[in-house]
Amino acid sequence: MLFGGKKILALDIGTSSIKLAELDSSRKGWVLKKFSVVSVNPGWIRDGEIVDPTSVSQAIVTLVQSARSKRKNVASALFGNGVIVKRISMAPIEENLISEAVKWEAEQYIPFDINEASIDHHVLRGHTRSVGENLDILLIGAKQEYVYRFIETIESAGLKCAIIDVSGFALANCFEANYGQLEGVTALLNIGAGITNLVIVEKGDVIFSRDSTVGGNTYTNELHKAMGVSLQEAESLKISASAGHEVPAEVNAVLASTTEQVVDEIRTAIEFFVATGGGGRINKMYVTGGSMFIPSLLEEISKAVGVPFEVLNPFQQVGYDAKALTPDYIQQIQSICPVALGLAMRDMKE
Template sequence: MELKKIFSRDSLFSRKNNIIGIDFNNNAFKLVEIAHQVGGQKLLFCGESRISKGAMDTGYIKDQEKMFFVLEKIVTEAGDRLVGNQAVVAIPEGKVFIRVVTIPKIDENKIGEAIRWEAEANIPMSLDSVYYDWQLLEKKEKEIRVVVVASPKNLIDNYIDFFSKVGIEIVAFEAESIATGRSVIPIEKEGCSMILDIGREGSSIAVYENGVPVFTTSSSISGNSFTDSVMRKFGIKEEKAEKYKAKVGLGSTKAEKNEALKIYQPVLASLTNDVNKTIDFFENSLSGVKYNKIDEIIVCGGGANLKGLVEYLSAQVQKRTLRSNPWINFKGEKLCKTMNQERAQSYATAIGLALRNN
């Protein structure tokens, strides 16, 4: 099948002022469009579709025809609410290398060459096989600190090939952690924050310095881990287990809390251990960072909606812990009325991508 362009309509707004955030993995494709206008922003559309089996493989688009139908379903649902074609596309965190490097303070025209040398020493792939970029973190009297981000060329080229065929103009690629940080960390926030993003199949943990990720890792614990625990406990199917999880969470009454802790104890213990290990490593072992204490933990992703989880983690790790507000940096009108705070948790990355306007 020859793919057709489904993003070929004329925009109602200036195209350069509309950004579509595209976040997808092996299971779901999420799309958010925000219009950036003088005096504010407008959320024009948000939508998602499940990705059929075989369309993706370890982060790569394997079957373009299947992915086309996934995207076409979202575009059909959007109708005339989706008006642009310029997009910022997320790179899976597992396919991104993030390193903080320090170089001597030198002439600006030599910084690029110096960063290339540091990237070669710090990124576990040949620079010929990756695309990389960098962002300034801090200028000191005698040195400069930057964060370097790299991703495999064959992955980026794989995405470019597909999206160009369907009529999407990619204006930037961005690591999931960078986009999520833009969505849930207040712009004015200084210091060190951790984001725990609990997805359907896995979780990512990222530590940020003034809103920029400086360390990332992952956890095998996911939303499915909690669902599977309920299924095993009661011998029920996934649909009923999801309903129980949504209704009861970690419990409201003493009896519910006791039951929930029995059901989820191995999952909660593993997740807490992963968070504590990251905190300990960052605060006691990681070099090259400005701050050595994490101020707060922000929980996002669909798993953030599990009742009582934020309070449980706060008590276990002894850090200020809160559920994210993916709209904290959005200044404008939400035309997509179905996007409530609970649903927005799983859209945090896509929202952050669409908030980028440069």
């Protein structure tokens, strides 16, 4: 189609908000043209499952209208409990037989009914050293029902679902566009509202991806329970405390004890990678997500896992359209945009 009709509209459908992003490629690289956010009510999306497709679809319509987006081909990403990513090793076989072989192998790794799962795979080229050696494969299984719900939700908003990705992969895509391929093993951590994505990359490949069900909502819920305030009040107390404003001492105490719980979950996920990943030591951790601002959370994670961290800058290499977006806005969205940016890059890489 002429005039960019095939360009991708990225929709990161998150637990607390949906992010829309449009990128263009120029001689200088990626340029962000549009970025918009619409809130999602608690309960519409839970652990990566779209529980209320009608409301989510309506929110998408509002978002697309407010962004004045003309693009129709959506890239979106699954996350949470409905997706499983597992690195497997397979005897070498011909390229055209891999898909079928992966399906056979998948059954033992997928924690839900294989007949109700969508299976995909990715050959880890950088990790299969020579001809005749076992193939290193990343197996991706998703609950079909979740996939259908995503498609149905996007298409009811009048859009076309062109790409369904996995949020951890989109995050890695955004990371690589900004930092290239680093030496050794690197961890990416996206601490959102409902989940935290942990993604491990090595030699340009994702070698591990796992979502833990902890994030900003864990804090909000704990404050709500401990202090007997509404979820909304709990949310604003959390944001105030994170901004360093004065709050009742109990708020800081609850945040600190919740951090212990969140750090435990993340440490368990990292230890699981170390025990099963067969990879080397993690050199560094790049952190993003709206909940990275919880006081001392990043320091605590770093201390618990013994890996230094840096805040992921999604605009290290990606530029933005200064006519449409201000530096202040770019600063504001920095921690919530990486998955949407990684999705928006999908078509143009091919």
